[in-house]
Amino acid sequence: MRLPPFDALIAFDAVLRHGGMTRAAAELGVTQSAISHRVRRLEAFMGAPLLRRHAGGLTPTPAGEALAEGLAGALAEMAGLRARCLAAVGPSRLRLGVGAALAHNWLVRRLPDFAARSPSLSIELVIVENEAPELVSDLDLRILWVPAAELRATTTQRPLFQERVFPVCHPSLLPAGHVPGDPSVLVDLPLLHKGPAGRATSAEWSWAAWLERYRLPAKPKESFRFASIGPAIAAALEGAGVVLARSMLVHDALADGRLVRILPPEEDLASSKAHVVRWPGALRSDERVRSLASWLLEQAELTVRGDTIAGRQAALSSP
Structure with a gap:
């Protein structure tokens, strides 16, 4: 043949x-x-x-x-070949696929907690972006960034979180006397852009839309542009400018004071995409896969709950 x-x-x-x-x-x-x-x-x-x-x-x-x-x-x-093999013998190591930005800014810090709870199960973290998800045949679970309409539970998928988008920057970038929540500061700060120039994007990722929203003058030129969100957030952490960021990706940096909000939480825009955790159908009954998926859901819920509490505290402390 x-x-x-x-x-x-x-x-x-x-x-x-x-x-x-x-x-x-x-x-x-x-x-x-x-x-x-x-x-x-x-x-x-x-x-x-x-x-x-x-x-x-x-x-x-x-x-x-x-x-x-x-x-x-x-x-x-x-x-599904690897999943069938693992379903037959039971894996001692799970391969988890995740995008670089979510791994570096959210997941990696939390993995020691999973290791402490499940010492007999090791995790191999594989950095893979959204392209060709069906061709990544050797992953046991995968965190995917999908349209919000796909944020539902199935036998092979659980919703993790739908993020919010808002501008953040390094604290040192804010001028003396800046009033927290005042959007006019955006006029004088360098703005960091995500994605190829000229490509249509949803409103939450458009600096032009944010500036128009507060009736601020459009910037005459770009400061920096990045192909993806990870390097853009890294640049913001170094004080290069203001970035439109997803809530999960900057949750820890905001909590640590490495980044600060420009606007109050009520000004956030919902992201048009969301995260789900997905696994092959052959592993839907595997206890190890269930354990990791449940832990991811718990960590997502804790993070979202922490964001909600922080937002309420910020609202109470605002003048």
């Missing part, structure tokens, strides 16, 4: 999801030329062109659509 080249199938799937070879190459950690070569090799194997090129990017041909339909099921089936 002659099988298609597996690396070429993965490349083809990545190109379809991203609509082009550049981002597919970035996801897989190879060059764009390597992606192109793999797709051509797959087309030679299949005996038909699989992609058509146009101004908007790449889309599948009829042959490519047929392959994509069968490939989705095959990859999903392969993703």
